[in-house]
Amino acid sequence: MALLDYNTFYLVGIKGVAMTTMAQLLIDAGKQVSGCDFAEEFVTKKILDTLQIKIDIGFTHEFTPDVECVIYTAAHSGKFNPIVVQAESKKIPVFSHAQAQADLFNQKKGIAVCGVGGKSTVSAMISWIFQKTGKDPSFAVGVGNIPGLEKTAQWNVNSEYFIAEADEYVTDPSAPKRGEVITPRFSFLHPFITVCTNIKFDHPDVYEDFEHTKSVFFEFFNQINKEGTLILNYADMVHNPTSSAQKITTFGKDSQADFTYSFSPAQQIPGKTIATVIHDSNEYSLTLLVPGEYNVQNALAAIAACKSAGIPIADSITALQTFASTQRRFEHVGTKNGVIYYDDYAHHPDEIKSVIAALNAWYKDQKKIIVFQPHTYSRTKQLLHEFIHAFGRAQEVYFLDIFASARESFDSSISSDTIVAGIKQKYPHVLTENLHDIETLSQFLQKNTQPGEIVLTLGAGDIYKVHDTIQ
Numbered sequence: 001m002a003l004l005d006y007n008t009f010y011l012v013g014i015k016g017v018a019m020t021t022m023a024q025l026l027i028d029a030g031k032q033v034s035g036c037d038f039a040e041e042f043v044t045k046k047i048l049d050t051l052q053i054k055i056d057i058g059f060t061h062e063f064t065p066d067v068e069c070v071i072y073t074a075a076h077s078g079k080f081n082p083i084v085v086q087a088e089s090k091k092i093p094v095f096s097h098a099q100a101q102a103d104l105f106n107q108k109k110g111i112a113v114c115g116v117g118g119k120s121t122v123s124a125m126i127s128w129i130f131q132k133t134g135k136d137p138s139f140a141v142g143v144g145n146i147p148g149l150e151k152t153a154q155w156n157v158n159s160e161y162f163i164a165e166a167d168e169y170v171t172d173p174s175a176p177k178r179g180e181v182i183t184p185r186f187s188f189l190h191p192f193i194t195v196c197t198n199i200k201f202d203h204p205d206v207y208e209d210f211e212h213t214k215s216v217f218f219e220f221f222n223q224i225n226k227e228g229t230l231i232l233n234y235a236d237m238v239h240n241p242t243s244s245a246q247k248i249t250t251f252g253k254d255s256q257a258d259f260t261y262s263f264s265p266a267q268q269i270p271g272k273t274i275a276t277v278i279h280d281s282n283e284y285s286l287t288l289l290v291p292g293e294y295n296v297q298n299a300l301a302a303i304a305a306c307k308s309a310g311i312p313i314a315d316s317i318t319a320l321q322t323f324a325s326t327q328r329r330f331e332h333v334g335t336k337n338g339v340i341y342y343d344d345y346a347h348h349p350d351e352i353k354s355v356i357a358a359l360n361a362w363y364k365d366q367k368k369i370i371v372f373q374p375h376t377y378s379r380t381k382q383l384l385h386e387f388i389h390a391f392g393r394a395q396e397v398y399f400l401d402i403f404a405s406a407r408e409s410f411d412s413s414i415s416s417d418t419i420v421a422g423i424k425q426k427y428p429h430v431l432t433e434n435l436h437d438i439e440t441l442s443q444f445l446q447k448n449t450q451p452g453e454i455v456l457t458l459g460a461g462d463i464y465k466v467h468d469t470i471q
Helices: 017-028 045-051 082-089 097-105 119-132 210-221 234-239 293-308 313-320 349-362 377-382 384-390 416-426 438-448 463-469
Strands: 008-012 032-037 054-057 069-072 094-096 109-114 138-140 161-165 193-196 229-233 247-251 259-263 273-279 282-288 331-336 339-344 368-372 396-400 431-436 454-458
Touching: 008 017, 008 082, 017 032, 017 045, 017 097, 017 138, 069 082, 069 097, 082 094, 094 097, 097 138, 097 161, 109 119, 109 293, 119 138, 119 161, 119 293, 119 313, 193 210, 193 293, 229 234, 229 293, 234 247, 247 259, 247 293, 259 293, 273 293, 273 313, 282 293, 282 313, 293 313, 293 349, 331 463, 339 463, 349 368, 349 384, 349 454, 368 438, 368 463, 377 384, 377 416, 384 416, 396 416, 396 438, 416 431, 431 438, 438 463, 454 463
Parallel strands: 008 032, 008 069, 032 054, 069 094, 109 161, 109 193, 138 161, 193 229, 229 247, 339 454, 368 396, 368 454, 396 431
Antiparallel strands: 259 273, 273 282, 331 339
C-alpha cells in the first residue's frame, strides 16, 4: 500500500526537523498524526504546538490501537527503536522517514537539493520563490521555521512540483557495524531536477573517505529523470560526475559556469548582501537579506533550479529580495544590552569558514565573538585540522564540549580542548578557550560583552538554547 492509503500515523522522534515536516505533510493530506519523543524542547516546538499534535514522552510505552502506520528516523536507534519493534510485532506497516517522504516526492516532479552545506537554505529559497510566484508547490525543508511562511512543509495534492532536501546521510547508521550495506536517505528519491550545492567529505561514521562520498552522490545523480536536469556547483565538475539527466547546468564563481556572479565584500553592509547575477551575458542585480558570498551561491542555485522549472530569472530575484532565511541559518536572534546575537547551524569546517567570512563582511569594524559547539566525535576527529583552520579569520572563539550523537559512543581521544590547542598553536592571534557548557557560556557572555559587539553561535547541537538564558 502507498503511504496515503493509511489514515492514522504515529511518528517516532516527531520533534526532529525532518519528522515535523512529515507531520505537516500528512496533516495537509487529511491524516491523523500523533507521535513520541524526548521531553525536552526542540526548535520545532512552535510548529508542533500550532498543529496541536499529541506527543507521548519516551519510547517504551504502548501506542494506541488505532495507529495504522508508524514512521521512524535514523535517530533513537532507528528500526530498532522499541516503538518500531512493537509496531512490527503487531504487523503494523513501518516506513523510514526517507521512504515515507519519497512516497510523496515521487508522485510529483521532484526538485531534490543535496550537498554538504546549503541544502536547507536552497530548498527554502526554491520553496519561497515558488510560493511568491503563485506556484503553490509541495515542499519539505528540515529546519525549525521559515519566517514568512511559518511552516516548513506543505502537501498540495494538485501541485506539479515537490521541493525537498535530499540527505546523503543513511537510514541506519548502525549498518556498517553489522557488516551491512548502507542505504543513503536520498536513494529513495527519483527527482526531475537535482540541485547539488557541493560535494565534500562528511559523516565519517558511515562514509569511508571522499571517494566513497563521491560515489554515493554520483549514484544519486543517475536517479534523475532522463528528461530532467542536474544543477551542479561548477567547482565540482572537476570530479567528473555522471548523471542520467538530459541536461547539466552549472553555477558558481567561475566565469565558465552557466550561472555566475560578481560579489565584493567591501560593498556589503549589515542587513543586506549585494551582488550581480550573470547568465547568458545578461546581468541582474541581486539584493538579499541574508549574508555572505555563500548565500549568493545558494541564491544562484535556487534561481537556476527555478529557471529549469519555468520561472523567469527576474521573478526569482524579485522573490528572493524578501527571503529572510530560516531558523538557525544566520538567524538574528535579537539584541540584548546592545549586543547583537546571531545563531547558525554550521557544523562542517567549510560552512564555518563561510559564515565567519559573511560576519566579517557585514560587520567590518565591530568586535565579533564566535562560539562553536562541535557535533559528533567522529566528525571532529576526522576533520580536526580543517576545524582548526576554519577559525583562522576569527577574533575570539569559544567552545562548548562536543555534542555527541545518540548513535555514537564517547571517544576520549578527541575533545573541544584539542581544537583549542590547535588554534592556539596555528593562530596565536585568535583568543580562544573551551567554556564547556551552556551555563558557563551564558555567564561569560553576560559579563564580557559590550554594546555594539556581535556574538555568533555555531553548531548542530543545542547551543542555540544559550540565547534564552541571556538577560
